[in-house]
Amino acid sequence: MFLQLDHVTIRYPGSASQHPAVDQVSLTLNAGEIGVLIGPSGCGKTSLLRAIAGLERIQGGRILIAGQVLSAATPDATVHLAPERRQIGMVFQDYALFPHLNVHDNVAFGLPKMDKAQRSARVAQMLALVGLAGMERRYAHQLSGGQQQRVALARALAPQPRLLLLDEPFSNLDVDLRERLAHELRNILKQTSTTALFVTHDQMEAFAVGDLIGVMNHGRLEQWDDAYHLYHRPATRFVADFIGHGVFAPARIVESVHGPVVRTPLGDLTDLEECPLPTAYPDGECEVLLRADDIVHDDASPVKARIERKAFRGSEFLYTLRLESGEQVLAHVPSHHDHALGEWIGIRPDVDHVVTFPKETAG
Numbered sequence: 001m002f003l004q005l006d007h008v009t010i011r012y013p014g015s016a017s018q019h020p021a022v023d024q025v026s027l028t029l030n031a032g033e034i035g036v037l038i039g040p041s042g043c044g045k046t047s048l049l050r051a052i053a054g055l056e057r058i059q060g061g062r063i064l065i066a067g068q069v070l071s072a073a074t075p076d077a078t079v080h081l082a083p084e085r086r087q088i089g090m091v092f093q094d095y096a097l098f099p100h101l102n103v104h105d106n107v108a109f110g111l112p113k114m115d116k117a118q119r120s121a122r123v124a125q126m127l128a129l130v131g132l133a134g135m136e137r138r139y140a141h142q143l144s145g146g147q148q149q150r151v152a153l154a155r156a157l158a159p160q161p162r163l164l165l166l167d168e169p170f171s172n173l174d175v176d177l178r179e180r181l182a183h184e185l186r187n188i189l190k191q192t193s194t195t196a197l198f199v200t201h202d203q204m205e206a207f208a209v210g211d212l213i214g215v216m217n218h219g220r221l222e223q224w225d226d227a228y229h230l231y232h233r234p235a236t237r238f239v240a241d242f243i244g245h246g247v248f249a250p251a252r253i254v255e256s257v258h259g260p261v262v263r264t265p266l267g268d269l270t271d272l273e274e275c276p277l278p279t280a281y282p283d284g285e286c287e288v289l290l291r292a293d294d295i296v297h298d299d300a301s302p303v304k305a306r307i308e309r310k311a312f313r314g315s316e317f318l319y320t321l322r323l324e325s326g327e328q329v330l331a332h333v334p335s336h337h338d339h340a341l342g343e344w345i346g347i348r349p350d351v352d353h354v355v356t357f358p359k360e361t362a363g
């Protein structure tokens with residue numbers, strides 16, 4: 001492994017909250033991998049990134065790159081390597097280009113001692129990489145927001161950092177551009193074999209960029225996994241709720257002649273690979289995660305649901321449905337099936353990965 005975070009804890013001095021901003025976070029990234037941290041506002045993403053950069057001290061745990069301890073706050077050692085000695089690059093949300101320097105000088109800014117020709121060659125190479133060849137003489141105010149972020153990326157990559165940290169770099173840009181830049185960023189990082197950690201609150205961006213994605217909540221890292229497993233095998237209820245569209249429905253795991261089944265308001269779910277046994281919950285009672293893409297519109301199905309809300313999403317609608325039993329479920333339905341609000345439609349579950357959690361206790 002290349003980047004290693006080991007029970008990293010950050011507490012802000014004088015902070016009214018007893019709760020640490022970052023609470024014992026452990027994760028690893030191999031060289032060349034791209035990690036993404038997502039989570040709601042205030043969950044500690046930026047604090048963790050700043051600690052890795054050396055801009056924040058940690059109060060517990062260790063941060064290592066290639067075996068070298070950058071920060072430590074353990075009973076055995078206290079270490080805090082200065083930010084400029086970490087060889088880590090950063091790209092922030094606000095473009096932060098020097099307004100009085102042109103693009104060439106901005107990109108050349110962090111380059112170690114090189115002769116002039118070498119410097120200019122490196123700048124040209126970086127600008128070509130980010131799709132801005134020939135823009136050397138422009139100033140920040142002559143560039144669009146997307147172009148400015150590309151320059152910021154070129155500047156951060158030019159000194160060949162050991163690790164690149166990106167904190168919501170596209171959040172000031174419009175949605176279409178963000179999506180394009182997220183794919184471009186991934187290509188650029190892979191082309192240059194750069195190890196990177198990227199912070200966003202946008203799931204689609206996280207899925208587009210990351211090899212590994214971490215979901216944070218209240219300072220804790222709830223799961224560190226690839227996109228497929230986050231979606232299909234969420235480790236916690238919070239992750240299941242945060243990623244994708246879905247609801248939790250009351251269910252019961254029971255033993256049938258064909259093995260265990262999960263009894264739900266939509267009927268029995270079978271094929272319970274990797275699902276807990278009935279004995280995992282008191283009386284087998286639990287809640288099952290039903291994602292919008294687990295529910296199929298099928299007029300022949302005996303299970304009917306009333307359309308309460310619908311949102312057009314291009315190729316499909318996201319329907320909010322109410323079952324006769326009172327439960328609410330969500331369903332993705334191809335948009336050529338345009339039913340009216342209040343209409344009853346047939347639905348059936350088509351769940352590939354059955355995910356259950358303990359029943360949420362009231363209060």
Ligand SMILES: Nc1ncnc2c1ncn2[C@@H]1O[C@H](COP(=O)(O)OP(=O)(O)OP(=O)(O)O)[C@@H](O)[C@H]1O
Pocket residue numbers: 012013015021039040041042043044045046047048201
């Ligand atoms: N300098 C500081 N002093 C005191 N508390 C801070 C400081 N910086 C952040 N915090 C607190 O630490 C917690 C984590 O903040 P952080 O900025 O890391 O979250 P975030 O996940 O990056 O949020 P956002 O997505 O809104 O940027 C929050 O409760 C925040 O109020």
